[in-house]
Amino acid sequence: MTTTSQELRDLLLSRIRDVPDYPKPGILFKDITPLLADPEAFTALTEALAGFCLAQGATKVVGLEARGFILAAPVAVRAGIGFVPVRKAGKLPGATLSQAYELEYGSAEIEIHAEDLEPSDRVLVIDDVLATGGTAEASLRLIRRSGARVAGLAVLMELAFLAGRDRVVAALDGAPYQALITL
Known part of the structure; x- marks a missing residue:
């Protein structure tokens, strides 16, 4: 399926459902x-993100837990x-690299297997939503600590009112950022 940016x-x-008052x-x-259940929409999303990935010369894709x-x-x-x-910390067997980061009310920690990224890798980070940017920023730090290079960050949607873009653009240190939808 070939689509323009606006068509995509x-x-x-049209396939993202608003659920009020969830989770609180x-x-x-x-x-x-609903987007994942629609093969046309899911394929179009996959193609768009893969195109960005290839354009950045990525050799690995990192996905953030869970979506x-x-x-x-x-x-x-x-x-x-x-x-x-x-x-999330404690979910991977074997040797891991971890990165702690601050949340609005507390802290969290993420991990990757120590052997999954190499210095020759160019890594594109993918997530569903960019909100405040804390997890994305921590993942960029974790990738760099592994010795790999950051190829960029791509998200399905960015919640602009939470201002996560400024945080991740600074952490990307010149690597590209793409949000398919900004709300």
Whole structure:
């Protein structure tokens, strides 16, 4: 399927469902499961992200837990490169590299297998939503600590009112950023 940016945006938005007051009152959750269930929309999304991935010369795709896994794995297959999951601390067996980061109310930690990235790798990070940018920023630090290079960051949608873009653009240090939808 060949689409323009506006056609792709319209298709994707038509398949994202708003769920009010989830997971708590006052939150408008963006549910992507209808998009994933639609083969036309999911294929168009995968093709767009794979195109960005290939344009950046990525050799690996990193997906952020948990919905980033769903998007990044088919992108890696389509681009013909490897997929590496970034997991919450304690979820991976074997030797890991970890990166702690601050949340609005507390802290969290993410990990990758120590052997999954090499210095020769150019890594594209993929996630479903960019909100405040904390997890994405931590993943960029983790990739660099592994010795690999950051090829860029791509997300399905960016929640502009949370200002995560400024945080990740600074952390990207010149590597490209792409949001298919900005809300």
